[in-house]
Amino acid sequence: MRAMPTDRTPPHGTPAHGRPADAAAAHGTSSDGARSDGTPAHGPGTPADATPAEGVPGGGAGARRRGRPRKDEPALTERVVLDAGVRLMVRDGLDAVTMRGLAAELGVRAASLYRYVRNKDELLDALADELFAGIDLTRYAQDDWRAALTAMAAALRRHLLARRDSARLIAGRFTTGPNALRNIEALLAVLRGAGLSDHDAAFATYTYVTWLFGFVAAEQNRLSAEVAAGMAPREYLDRLAGRLRAMPPDRYPHVVALAGELTAPDLAARFDFALARLLAGIDVLRTTADPR
Amino acid sequence: MRAMPTDRTPPHGTPAHGRPADAAAAHGTSSDGARSDGTPAHGPGTPADATPAEGVPGGGAGARRRGRPRKDEPALTERVVLDAGVRLMVRDGLDAVTMRGLAAELGVRAASLYRYVRNKDELLDALADELFAGIDLTRYAQDDWRAALTAMAAALRRHLLARRDSARLIAGRFTTGPNALRNIEALLAVLRGAGLSDHDAAFATYTYVTWLFGFVAAEQNRLSAEVAAGMAPREYLDRLAGRLRAMPPDRYPHVVALAGELTAPDLAARFDFALARLLAGIDVLRTTADPR
């Protein structure tokens, strides 16, 4: 999975997110992380809604090492490390998140990080939860459960697509940090409100989340080694369509016949389609459990 | 080695496309995963080969460096490399699949591999398709489309679960090799047979596949860094349930209330639940498009 440093391919079907001013944040201060959520930014502080727990130094988070380095204050804090980790991943991709690279981003040496994280694996776990700090699904709550789940899915997808490799990071992890749980809470509220049993609400939430993360991971990842190496996604898909049409029709009749549909690049439409299937499936469950 | 070598002849004339369909496939939990043509060339000091050697000794293909090394025959072929790659991943995990490690598995040096694969990324693409060599969904075809899709899902999940890290390898790739396509063909056949339009059949197949791979990836991956470090999953889930129950009930009422359901370890039940939702969602579509 170690991609070559040559890749700067935008995920197809997504607005190529050019990162603006993160470089400035690279040195010093920066408790901003990279929040470029497509959602209405608003909010009191920058990182949407204060993250409750964590001993975030109130007010002066990350205000050190700009002018005079305080004697007693450490150069690093867990917060600063996590912010830098997210920023690095969003800017340069998950493969760029190495202990050495992260240290360089922070102006220290790799060995220093081990005071704040046990190892790289735990760093990535923490980063996975950190990704959910910038999104709060409770803001999309509304009476109609279908509308709520639809709005939440769109927000989640937008949020992840705007953060390079985020789904790849998340997909393989079971994230149970405070930020992830805040969003799980919002989903559970909708599904219980829709009349699902406790069991069904929990299972439906699991289904919704694993499906969505899997979908975006597939969407966000490079189509192939060729695309990762620089080929335009559009060209790759066209070539693929041609290859499919050229397959032996006796053995692959449906693949040949549906070559066009299979290689259509409209990921947003596929997302809507899949969500509609899931909601319909949930609806059956709901009306069965609570007919009215 | 590309994702789909149909239009390209491999270095040694082995028609990658014309391979006979896979014996010894999906049933059983055997973690074979290597193909039987081309005997694995065990290095002299293969470390702890706990996995029973798969397969029929193919003939003399892998006999090099044991008896007399043929003068003209190369030590490696693309087939032998791929077999060794799958074997290595299934035995030691995806992280063990390094160019150096794979070379050692084959009794050669890393640099030698670059005659057969362009780089590691393309190796992994080829490995991803190779994973589907051992399963043929057409065997599960039947009249009832629901029964067919259910049987296919179960076969796919079983196949992947039996191959360590397989879903992690696949989830992030768009696999369009001949083995993957054979199984896509089977799914398309069922969905078109159920009365879906071309568009819907293609989209439903995409939904089915991304959901299933995402689900198994979540299931197959380690729950957390703790579990990866050795903690029993059961204990981790119990602790997690405790943590969820101890969360502030004013902010996380549903998480607290459903702590038990959320941490239940019954992945098979969750799989059945999610599949039932999807099938119900497809059914709506089907009867809408083709009422009777």
Added chain:
DNA sequence: ACCTGAACACCGTTCAAGT
């Protein structure tokens, strides 16, 4: 034609040592 040795520029992690 095929494989190797050696090199390059990287990794994650540990630990004694500095301040």
Added chain:
DNA sequence: ACCTGAACACCGTTCAAGT
């Protein structure tokens, strides 16, 4: 208490050289 230097055992990849 916090960070560094240096080391160890790895990576992927290239390429001149061997056979």
